[in-house]
Amino acid sequence: MTSLILAEHDNNTLADSTARTITAALQLGNSVEVLVAGDGCAKAADAAAQISGVAAVLKVDDPLYAHPVAEAVAALILSIASRYDAVLAPATSTGKAILPRVAAVLDVPQISEITRILDADTFERPIYAGSVVQTVKAPAGTKVITVRPSAFAAAAAGANAPVVVTPAGPDPGLTRFVGETVSQSTRPELTTAKTVISAGRGVGSKDNFDVLLRIADKLKAAVGASRAAVDIGLTANDCQIGQTGKVVASDLYIAVGISGAIQHISGMKDSRIIVAINKDEDAPIFKIADYGLVADLSPVLQEIDLELARRGYA
Amino acid sequence: MKVIVTVKRVVDYNAKVRIKADGSGVDRSNLKMSMNPFDEIAVEEAIRLKEKGKADEIVVVSIGPSEAADTIRTALAMGVDRGILVRCDGEVESLAVAKILKSICVAEQPGLVITGKQAIDDDAGQTGPMLAALLGWAQATRVYRLDVSDRTARVERETDTGLETIDVCLPAVVTTDLRLNEPRFASLPSIMKARKKPIEEKTAADLGVDTTPRVTVLGVKEPATRAAGIKVESVAELLDKLQQAEVI
Ligand SMILES: Cc1cc2nc3c(=O)[nH]c(=O)nc-3n(C[C@H](O)[C@H](O)[C@H](O)COP(=O)(O)OP(=O)(O)OC[C@H]3O[C@@H](n4cnc5c(N)ncnc54)[C@H](O)[C@@H]3O)c2cc1C
Numbered sequence: 136m137t138s139l140i141l142a143e144h145d146n147n148t149l150a151d152s153t154a155r156t157i158t159a160a161l162q163l164g165n166s167v168e169v170l171v172a173g174d175g176c177a178k179a180a181d182a183a184a185q186i187s188g189v190a191a192v193l194k195v196d197d198p199l200y201a202h203p204v205a206e207a208v209a210a211l212i213l214s215i216a217s218r219y220d221a222v223l224a225p226a227t228s229t230g231k232a233i234l235p236r237v238a239a240v241l242d243v244p245q246i247s248e249i250t251r252i253l254d255a256d257t258f259e260r261p262i263y264a265g266s267v268v269q270t271v272k273a274p275a276g277t278k279v280i281t282v283r284p285s286a287f288a289a290a291a292a293g294a295n296a297p298v299v300v301t302p303a304g305p306d307p308g309l310t311r312f313v314g315e316t317v318s319q320s321t322r323p324e325l326t327t328a329k330t331v332i333s334a335g336r337g338v339g340s341k342d343n344f345d346v347l348l349r350i351a352d353k354l355k356a357a358v359g360a361s362r363a364a365v366d367i368g369l370t371a372n373d374c375q376i377g378q379t380g381k382v383v384a385s386d387l388y389i390a391v392g393i394s395g396a397i398q399h400i401s402g403m404k405d406s407r408i409i410v411a412i413n414k415d416e417d418a419p420i421f422k423i424a425d426y427g428l429v430a431d432l433s434p435v436l437q438e439i440d441l442e443l444a445r446r447g448y449a
Numbered sequence: 450m451k452v453i454v455t456v457k458r459v460v461d462y463n464a465k466v467r468i469k470a471d472g473s474g475v476d477r478s479n480l481k482m483s484m485n486p487f488d489e490i491a492v493e494e495a496i497r498l499k500e501k502g503k504a505d506e507i508v509v510v511s512i513g514p515s516e517a518a519d520t521i522r523t524a525l526a527m528g529v530d531r532g533i534l535v536r537c538d539g540e541v542e543s544l545a546v547a548k549i550l551k552s553i554c555v556a557e558q559p560g561l562v563i564t565g566k567q568a569i570d571d572d573a574g575q576t577g578p579m580l581a582a583l584l585g586w587a588q589a590t591r592v593y594r595l596d597v598s599d600r601t602a603r604v605e606r607e608t609d610t611g612l613e614t615i616d617v618c619l620p621a622v623v624t625t626d627l628r629l630n631e632p633r634f635a636s637l638p639s640i641m642k643a644r645k646k647p648i649e650e651k652t653a654a655d656l657g658v659d660t661t662p663r664v665t666v667l668g669v670k671e672p673a674t675r676a677a678g679i680k681v682e683s684v685a686e687l688l689d690k691l692q693q694a695e696v697i
Binding site for chain 1: 606614616664
């Protein structure tokens with residue numbers, strides 16, 4: 136069983152989701168190769184070569200891959216796919232856009248967002264906003280799989296695999312990258328942060344949200360949000376956690392002014408410790424919270440900020 | 450330009466699904482069914498394109514049981530011109546759905562196909578990109594803003610790091626995200642009018658597509674449940690607990 140993993144990177148560093156996908160691929164079989172397609176991506180390719188279990192890195196360094204345009208990356212994967220038994224990518228906005236194209240052209244079904252591997256053909260994946268877990272067996276043929284990063288630990292560094300320079304694939308010429316607005320954040324990356332503090336509609340005002348940000352800084356936490364908080368403009372779309380946003384499994388998850396709709400819970404219920412702050416004692420979020428505080432969040436946020444400062448969190 | 454939108458009949462997002470006693474699947478009986486929310490956004494976007502004079506005809510396609518005709522009627526009441534129902538009973542996998550849609554696109558020659566970014570039942574998120582690949586067309590998933598010109602569309606899409614702007618050549622397949630628009634409710638007169646709009650019925654076999662599932666579902670189960678926790682009385686108590694648990 137030889138697997139190909141589509142790496143996610145910014146040319147210089149490898150996203151943690153890649154190391155997590157490598158862990159999943161190693162459970163399928165021991166021959167794992169990583170495709171690093173980028174423009175000036177030598178550092179990212181070297182980083183991939185150092186991850187334990189990686190047998191080889193295919194480095195495709197070409198302006199065509201300056202941005203991961205789905206049509207071009209899918210065409211590149213298809214140009215080498217016949218060498219592999221499985222193609223995997225993290226279930227990120229990039230992986231989710233590219234892999235179905237690969238599966239369709241190979242005429243195989245895709246297994247989306249697996250959370251567990253039972254054997255080389257059998258997987259668990261959540262359906263219905265994570266309220267049901269389905270066990271599925273893939274048919275014979277190439278396996279095309281997206282992996283939910285939060286469900287797998289990151290493979291550690293400690294290897295030195297060869298980096299094989301590989302030619303670019305065809306340019307489908309269908310899509311042109313124009314630009315991007317990247318939400319600037321000095322905070323940890325949401326999906327892999329140990330601590331996440333999330334705002335819901337209840338946070339309401341920018342004043343409250345600013346206090347929440349101060350708390351995030353003191354706890355070195357990433358900032359998440361419910362859909363409602365994004366919709367009212369409290370924070371950017373890439374903070375949304377849930378069925379149709381990001382999935383986190385942090386050590387500590389603090390939900391502030393979030394009611395606990397299934398669509399939100401599906402993105403955070405695998406966190407180790409959940410704290411809920413909500414003025415409605417019947418809010419569903421309390422059913423899954425380890426520690427619940429029934430209170431008006433506005434003074435509570437102020438108090439948490441002051442109390443953390445008093446306890447030496449800077 | 451002709452626009453095709455796709456709609457799926459799914460368990461309403463507010464309904465709680467149960468697992469069949471034998472664990473073989475999900476029990477959908479007696480649950481409220483609705484149009485997949487992302488598809489409502491797709492229908493709305495198509496109608497706005499028509500209102501702006503960018504589209505001249507909108508065709509809605511649903512693949513599913515005879516009841517999916519209701520979902521098509523909803524789209525017709527919102528303002529879509531005509532419907533195509535591809536009758537299929539039982540689960541149809543994304544790849545088969547994409548093949549059916551491809552066959553319809555080859556016949557209808559749309560300039561744009563709008564699908565939801567995912568269906569909220571299987572959460573697979575494959576149909577749009579699979580269709581684009583089968584047709585050899587451009588795609589834009591998770592669309593936040595759509596601006597259609599003659600030969601291209603400028604699209605802003607939601608990504609894990611923010612927003613990305615791309616130009617796609619038409620024809621293309623785009624998939625909707627939550628913030629693209631707010632779907633309208635159909636007015637009573639338009640619901641009446643929609644009853645007269647045509648729905649053409651086909652089968653997958655008519656279109657030459659085999660819908661036999663290729664993935665075997667071995668079973669379904671409840672996710673691990675969390676034990677209920679405790680209520681704390683104060684911020685100090687909360688922080689004490691978190692310090693004891695060594696998470697802050
Ligand atoms: C197709 C679809 C996909 C979706 N995907 C997602 C998703 O990915 N992620 C997601 O989060 N949602 C998603 N949703 C939306 C989801 O159904 C809920 O509407 C949303 O999660 C609610 O957000 P909220 O909890 O912030 O707001 P609300 O449900 O409005 O809850 C606000 C909470 O704040 C509390 N509150 C208000 N004021 C105060 C105060 N002063 N002090 C303390 N507490 C206060 C209230 O008691 C309430 O519990 C989706 C919905 C659909 C239909």
